[in-house]
Amino acid sequence: MKPVVLALLAALAFSQPLHAYLHFTGLRAGKPVAITWERAPVRWFATDRGVPGVSPSDFQAAMARAFSVWEAVPTASIAFQFAGFSGAEPFEDDGVSVVGFQDEPDLDRVLGATGFLIDTVTGEIVEADIFFNSTFPWSTAAGGDPDRFDLESVAVHEAGHFLGLGHSALGETEPRPDGGRRVLASGAVMFPISFGRGVTHDRELQPDDVAGVSALYPDGGFRAETGVARGRVTRNGAGVRGAHVVAYSQQTGRLVGGFTLNDGGEFEIAGLSPGAHVIRVEPLDDADVDSFFSARSPIDLDFQVTFHPRLFAAPRGGTGEPFTVAVRPK
Ligand SMILES: [Zn+2]
Numbered sequence: 001m002k003p004v005v006l007a008l009l010a011a012l013a014f015s016q017p018l019h020a021y022l023h024f025t026g027l028r029a030g031k032p033v034a035i036t037w038e039r040a041p042v043r044w045f046a047t048d049r050g051v052p053g054v055s056p057s058d059f060q061a062a063m064a065r066a067f068s069v070w071e072a073v074p075t076a077s078i079a080f081q082f083a084g085f086s087g088a089e090p091f092e093d094d095g096v097s098v099v100g101f102q103d104e105p106d107l108d109r110v111l112g113a114t115g116f117l118i119d120t121v122t123g124e125i126v127e128a129d130i131f132f133n134s135t136f137p138w139s140t141a142a143g144g145d146p147d148r149f150d151l152e153s154v155a156v157h158e159a160g161h162f163l164g165l166g167h168s169a170l171g172e173t174e175p176r177p178d179g180g181r182r183v184l185a186s187g188a189v190m191f192p193i194s195f196g197r198g199v200t201h202d203r204e205l206q207p208d209d210v211a212g213v214s215a216l217y218p219d220g221g222f223r224a225e226t227g228v229a230r231g232r233v234t235r236n237g238a239g240v241r242g243a244h245v246v247a248y249s250q251q252t253g254r255l256v257g258g259f260t261l262n263d264g265g266e267f268e269i270a271g272l273s274p275g276a277h278v279i280r281v282e283p284l285d286d287a288d289v290d291s292f293f294s295a296r297s298p299i300d301l302d303f304q305v306t307f308h309p310r311l312f313a314a315p316r317g318g319t320g321e322p323f324t325v326a327v328r329p330k
Contacts, residue, residue, distance in 0.1 A: 035116070036164045036216050038124045041079035044162075045086035047100025051134045054151060056085065058140045063099055063130075066155035069203070070163060073210050075226070075271075077219035078163055090129035091115050097162075099130040107133055109180070111154050111194055114161035130158045137197075146198035153194070153202035160190050165212045167192040167291050169244045169284055170257045187255045188212075192291040207254035211271025222271065227314030229269045231323040232260070233281050235303050239265025240327060242292070242299020244284050247277040247312065259284075259292065272314035279308035281325045303327040 044067070046060045054062075060082065067080040090098045095117070104110065110133055117127035132138065132154065139148035170187030183195050188208040195201055205213075214222045233243040243260045245267045258269035283301040284292060293299050306327040314320055 034164060034216055035118055035123050035125055037078070038122070040077075041081040042097070042163075043081050043083040044097045044099055045083050045088060047089065047098060048085035048087065049101055051101050051138055053145075053148065054138050054140050059101070059151070060085070062140045062152045063155050063159075065203075066152055066159045067162075069156050069205060070159055070213055073205065073213050075210065075214040075220045075222035076217045078213065078217045080159075090131045092129075093117050093127065095127050097128050099158075099162075100132070101134040101138075102131040103134045104131070105135045108135065111136060111149060112158050114158050125164060128162045130155075130162060132158075144198045144200040149194070149197055150200045150203070153189075153200055156202055156205070157189050157194075160209060160213070163213060164216050165190055165209075168208050168212070168257055169259070169292060170206075170208050170246065170255055187257070192288070207252075207271075208256050211256045211269075215270040224317045225274075226270065227272045227274055227316065228319040229258075229267075229272060229277070229279070229312055229314060230319050231267060231325065233265040233267065233325050233327060235300075235327050235329060239263050240300045240303060241265065242284060242289070242301075243267070243303070243327070244282050245269060245325070246280045246282070247272055247314075248280065249273050249275060249277050249314075250311070251275040274314050274316040276311040277314055279312050279323075279325060281306045281308070281327055302329055304330055 046063060048056050050056045050059055064082055071079055086098055088094060088096055088098045090100055090102065112130060112132040114128060114130045116125055119126055137148040138151045139145035140151050144150045168188035168190040171191035172184045173181035173193060174184055176182050181193060183193050188206050189202045190209055229247055233240040241260055241263055244257060246255060246257045247269050248255055252273045254273060256269055256271055258267050260267045282305045283303055284299065285301050289299055304327060306325060308325045312320060312323065
């Protein structure tokens with residue numbers, strides 16, 4: 001059957017008026033399913049085109065390092081293979097996965113984006129493409145370049161989309177006078193806003209990213225060694241959709257986030273280290289909601305940041321006792 005294109009496009013913005021991991025989901029028999037690659041290794045081509053300061057081979061090497069960061073996660077199994085330089089362009093929907101620079105001056109706040117071709121019957125990713133916007137200055141310098149965006153950092157983020165991850169809301173921003181937002185801190189490479197020029201911080205994954213890729217491609221004892229939190233977020237007894245739920249491990253200091261994804265306010269967060277967690281629920285209000293959810297599924301922002309009054313004990317393997325977090329209107 002011919003795969004059907006899903007208009008899934010996830011962009012990494014810088015100072016976009018925006019602010020856990022979220023998997024892209026498709027529908028199979030009416031039920032949401034994660035979108036993943038079934039084949040291994042996943043073959044990718046690079047466009048044979050550089051930009052000032054970044055040769056085609058610099059580009060290819062940085063992209064390969066970015067993919068290898070995800071391959072190196074011990075609790076996940078995903079493999080990528082560079083298949084060669086190509087004259088093909090990203091987003092041609094030709095069944096070939098291509099990454100490369102493109103000049104998109106109109107997208108003046110978008111550093112890069114990933115798009116997909118998905119078999120909507122199986123949820124399998126058939127093709128993924130990444131573009132990096134050559135409107136911006138780029139660098140592959142080992143220590144970064146203060147005047148340029150670090151290609152490898154943005155590539156690790158886009159590679160996360162490429163394997164099926166959506167954005168994480170684990171980050172803090174503040175408004176800027178120009179209407180954008182400045183990132184103060186982020187707890188995930190998959191946070192939708194870049195730190196900005198010169199910062200190489202996102203070359204390394206954070207615990208939320210590791211939990212995300214491991215939940216999609218579990219391996220190395222992931223299911224046996226980590227626990228799942230499952231529950232509901234309610235307000236006046238009714239489910240809250242699109243709440244950001246964050247689990248903080250008191251033992252390891254790790255933060256892993258998730259979202260309530262339906263009208264019942266149900267959430268599930270996998271990949272928690274065994275032991276006690278503080279659970280915090282917050283509205284997605286210092287972010288551009290479009291970065292996380294499609295406009296077709298409106299989400300609820302009308303509630304206060306709420307801590308679950310009890311600690312959640314993540315088991316070693318399996319799911320802990322389900323719980324409900326009751327939030328109050330603003
Ligand atoms: Zn993104």
